[in-house]
Amino acid sequence: MTVQPEALKSSGQNSKMRSKKVDSPWRSAFRRLLKNKFAITAFIVLIFMFLFSFVGPYFSPYKDAKISVRDQYKPPSAEHWLGTDQLGRDVVLRLMEAGQISLLVGLAATGIIVLIGVTVGLLAGFYGGWIDTILMRFADIMYAIPTLPLLITFGAILSDLKFPPDQRIYLIMFVIGVISWMGLSRLVRSQILSLKEQEFMLATEALGLSDRRKIFSHLLPNVVPIIIVSGTLGVAGAILLESSLSFLGLGVIPPTPSWGQMLSSANNMIDFAKRPWLWIPPGVAILITVVSINVIGDGLRDALDPKMKR
Amino acid sequence: MSQKALVEFKDLHTEFYTEAGVVKAVSGVSFQIRPGETVCVVGESGSGKSVTALSLMRLLANNAKIVKGEIIFDGRDVLKLKPHEMRRLRGNEIGMIFQEPMTSLNPVLTVGEQIMEPIIEHRMFSKREARKYAIELIEMVGIPRAHEIVDAYPHELSGGMRQRIMIAIALSCEPKLIIADEPTTALDVTIQAQILDLLRKLKSEKNVALMLITHDLGVVAEMADYVVVMYGGRVVEEGKVMEVFKNPRHPYTEGLLKAKPIIGERKERLYTIPGQVPSPLNLPLYCHFADRCPYVMPVCKEQYPDTFIDADGHKVACWLHAEGARA
Numbered sequence: 138m139t140v141q142p143e144a145l146k147s148s149g150q151n152s153k154m155r156s157k158k159v160d161s162p163w164r165s166a167f168r169r170l171l172k173n174k175f176a177i178t179a180f181i182v183l184i185f186m187f188l189f190s191f192v193g194p195y196f197s198p199y200k201d202a203k204i205s206v207r208d209q210y211k212p213p214s215a216e217h218w219l220g221t222d223q224l225g226r227d228v229v230l231r232l233m234e235a236g237q238i239s240l241l242v243g244l245a246a247t248g249i250i251v252l253i254g255v256t257v258g259l260l261a262g263f264y265g266g267w268i269d270t271i272l273m274r275f276a277d278i279m280y281a282i283p284t285l286p287l288l289i290t291f292g293a294i295l296s297d298l299k300f301p302p303d304q305r306i307y308l309i310m311f312v313i314g315v316i317s318w319m320g321l322s323r324l325v326r327s328q329i330l331s332l333k334e335q336e337f338m339l340a341t342e343a344l345g346l347s348d349r350r351k352i353f354s355h356l357l358p359n360v361v362p363i364i365i366v367s368g369t370l371g372v373a374g375a376i377l378l379e380s381s382l383s384f385l386g387l388g389v390i391p392p393t394p395s396w397g398q399m400l401s402s403a404n405n406m407i408d409f410a411k412r413p414w415l416w417i418p419p420g421v422a423i424l425i426t427v428v429s430i431n432v433i434g435d436g437l438r439d440a441l442d443p444k445m446k447r
Numbered sequence: 448m449s450q451k452a453l454v455e456f457k458d459l460h461t462e463f464y465t466e467a468g469v470v471k472a473v474s475g476v477s478f479q480i481r482p483g484e485t486v487c488v489v490g491e492s493g494s495g496k497s498v499t500a501l502s503l504m505r506l507l508a509n510n511a512k513i514v515k516g517e518i519i520f521d522g523r524d525v526l527k528l529k530p531h532e533m534r535r536l537r538g539n540e541i542g543m544i545f546q547e548p549m550t551s552l553n554p555v556l557t558v559g560e561q562i563m564e565p566i567i568e569h570r571m572f573s574k575r576e577a578r579k580y581a582i583e584l585i586e587m588v589g590i591p592r593a594h595e596i597v598d599a600y601p602h603e604l605s606g607g608m609r610q611r612i613m614i615a616i617a618l619s620c621e622p623k624l625i626i627a628d629e630p631t632t633a634l635d636v637t638i639q640a641q642i643l644d645l646l647r648k649l650k651s652e653k654n655v656a657l658m659l660i661t662h663d664l665g666v667v668a669e670m671a672d673y674v675v676v677m678y679g680g681r682v683v684e685e686g687k688v689m690e691v692f693k694n695p696r697h698p699y700t701e702g703l704l705k706a707k708p709i710i711g712e713r714k715e716r717l718y719t720i721p722g723q724v725p726s727p728l729n730l731p732l733y734c735h736f737a738d739r740c741p742y743v744m745p746v747c748k749e750q751y752p753d754t755f756i757d758a759d760g761h762k763v764a765c766w767l768h769a770e771g772a773r774a
Contacts, residue, residue: 161600162555336550342506343545344565344616345537354564358555 166362169440176436179429186426190236199227213414220414222402232418235394239376240426242310242395246375249314250321251368255360257318258325262333263352273326276319284316292387302390309388313375321367328360362441369434373427380423396423452479452519453623453656454503459516461495461502470727472498472511474680480673482623485650485657487667487688489703490677493727496660499677500626503658504543505533521623539569542617542655544627548609548634552601558585558612559597562619569620584615589645607638611645618649624656631666643669664707668692676700679725679735686761696763698740734766742767 170176211221219228261272291312295305332338333356341351380397382388384404389395396419402408403416461473473495480486488496501507503518503525518525521540528536537543545551552561562584563577572580578597585593588611601609610630617625627646631639647670650657659670667674671688676697684697695701702720722739725731734740737747746766755768 161557336545336547337553339506340543340545340551340613340616341553341564343504343537343543344568345534345539346564346568347534350564350568354556354560355553359553361555 166440170436173436173439176433176440179432179436182425182429183433186236186422186429187240190233190240193233193236194230197227197230197233199230210412212412219418220412222415228414228418231394231399232396232422235396235399235419236422238306238389238393238395239379239397239423242306242313242379242389243372243376245310246313246317246379247368247371249311250318250371250375251364252318253314254318254321255325255357255364258322259329259352259356259360261322262326262329263348263356269326272322276322279316280319282316287316288312288382288387289385292382292385296390302393306389306393306395309379309382313378313382317371317374317378321364321371324363324367325360328363329356332356332359362437366434366438366441369430369437373430373434376423376430377427396420451481453482453484453521454480454658455517455519456499456503457517457519459499459502459518460514461498461507461511462514463508463511465510468728471730472680472727473502474730475516476677476680476682478675478682478685480624480656480658482656483650483654484672485647485659485670486673486675487659487661487671488675488677489661489664489667491662491724493724494677495680496677497628498680500543500628500658500660504537504541504626506537535569538565538622539620540622540624542620542622542625544610544613544617544625544630546629546632548606548613551613552609554601557598557600558604558609559599562597562612562616565616566619580619581615584619585612587618587649588612588615589641606634607641610634610638610642614642614645614649618653618655621653622655624658625650626658626660628660629662630659631663632661639666646670664703676703679730680727681735681764682762683736683765684761684763686759690759690761694761696757696761696768697736697765698742698767699736702739734764 206224208217208221209223211217213220217227217229219232221227222231257272257276261269295308300308338351338355341355346355376396379388379395380400383390383395383397384401386401389398391398399419400416400423402412403420408415456476456478459473459476460471463470463472476495476499478486488499490496498507498511502513503520505525505528507513513526516526520536525533525536552558559578559581562581563572563574566572566577566580567574582593582597585596590596590608590611596604596608601612604612610633613630617627625646630646631642634642643666646657646659649655657670659666661667667688674685674688674691675682676684676691676699678699684691684695684700686696691700692704695704699720702718705718706720708714708717720739721741725735725738731737731748732751733749734747734752737743740747744766746769752764752766753769754762754764756762757768
């Protein structure tokens with residue numbers, strides 16, 4: 138009886154290897170995530186938002202940005218499910234196109250946040266000394282700059298320079314990224330500082346490994362959980378920030394749509410009171426997206442928490 | 448005896464600068480390790496044995512400084528090497544095995560990746576060659592199913608297996624010297640014996656020298672060719688293992704041997720050396736052991752003893768062995 142499992146192990150080497158993979162820290166985290174019903178629901182909702190924004194327009198009977206003043210301000214009907222806006226554009230299609238921009242801005246800005254934040258955090262934590270001092274004081278300075286005045290000035294300058302509206306979103310992504318990386322860099326740095334004291338880092342030192350190898354193959358994989366969690370939450374933050382900016386007319390400007398920019402119609406008393414179909418849908422879209430991203434982020438945090446490991 | 452030394456510590460002084468003051472962790476340690484030889488460094492906690500090894504690797508904490516002395520490794524003064532030369536030495540010519548196999552492996556990398564790293568780094572192997580070699584190494588350290596273990600994560604392995612992996616990593620670049628800092632302390636007794644057997648077998652196959660740091664005289668008896676006994680940051684006695692065990696010359700070594708349990712002999716209480724290890728903060732200028740020594744003489748509290756060598760090369764730092772001391 139005792140021989141049998143042994144024989145199984147040696148005979149089915151391939152299947153054994155596959156079952157081994159399941160035990161990698163990533164796989165077990167993934168399994169834990171699958172058990173979290175909230176996170177999975179949120180994930181499905183988020184995927185729906187992506188599909189709605191990116192695939193939805195192909196199913197819309199209306200053409201992109203087609204203006205027809207005759208159809209201005211139509212309330213929801215069978216023809217226009219969510220009515221039309223001041224230029225007679227279908228709000229559903231507008232919402233899809235705006236979603237593309239908002240989600241892209243969120244993802245791209247997060248990409249920049251992760252790139253800068255992780256690089257700064259890794260270098261500051263690993264090298265310490267004056268490199269640490271310079272980088273972290275720089276982060277402090279960035280923290281000290283008031284975001285809104287900076288962005289208002291920035292938006293005003295762009296408008297003054299007559300910057301083409303369709304390219305403005307790239308700048309917005311970049312600027313949001315550049316002003317929001319500090320939190321992540323501090324988080325990564327503090328993790329690196331505690332990892333550096335671990336015995337396995339002394340072991341890498343004793344093996345004469347290069348700094349590059351120590352940073353990229355030993356430290357980085359250990360901070361990936363934090364990066365994933367805080368990156369996920371960062372997407373929500375970036376979408377919100379873009380919405381606020383666009384709402385204030387400082388971010389994405391017409392004709393390029395974004396959820397925040399669509400919301401700005403609520404600025405107008407008549408639209409706010411009489412035409413709720415203009416501002417409720419983008420508001421709900423932002424709400425759903427941000428909430429589901431945050432729920433996913435929390436789920437990931439629980440799944441990746443090393444303390445939860447068996 | 449005439450063979451050239453692989454490692455030679457010459458009057459090494461290492462100090463730690465702490466808030467409470469300067470700690471002289473190692474003061475004036477000199478001994479040699481010849482190629483292929485096993486040298487055990489014995490002493491209790493705080494005697495400076497680990498610091499001596501870390502000084503050789505230059506892996507001391509930031510507040511530590513080697514203030515005096517030389518460490519010659521294979522004809523080069525290690526303390527004068529530039530950082531990149533030092534990096535070539537570590538892992539490549541000197542392998543190191545740590546005490547805690549549980550924490551010395553990175554939890555997020557497979558053991559295969561961790562064995563491959565130094566080979567790729569120092570030997571410029573391609574990834575595929577390195578992987579093949581890693582599997583061979585895992586087999587060599589006596590772990591079955593090496594093809595599967597190579598993709599396992601450290602948390603899937605037992606302490607003994609992890610320590611075997613550490614040995615595989617230490618041996619991967621075929622170093623000339625392996626430093627093992629209490630490699631069996633964290634393991635249970637049966638595993639300890641296996642690990643020691645493995646070390647001994649691999650050592651003779653690969654003809655590497657082994658610097659084994661331990662406080663366990665059983666380990667010393669089993670493994671060592673040569674013993675260095677440290678106390679209070681200094682070498683108090685050194686000699687061939689048989690010599691030291693049969694004929695301990697320093698009262699401290701004598702005490703250590705007496706304190707060792709003997710199988711088959713039941714005693715009410717094991718012998719203990721009276722008194723305590725002196726605080727490393729302000730060690731006396733005279734013999735550090737004088738306050739606990741049963742044979743203490745007036746001279747012992749005046750001056751640190753010179754080192755006396757007998758005909759067999761058995762060295763001892765104790766006034767008892769000065770010309771005509773023991774009347």
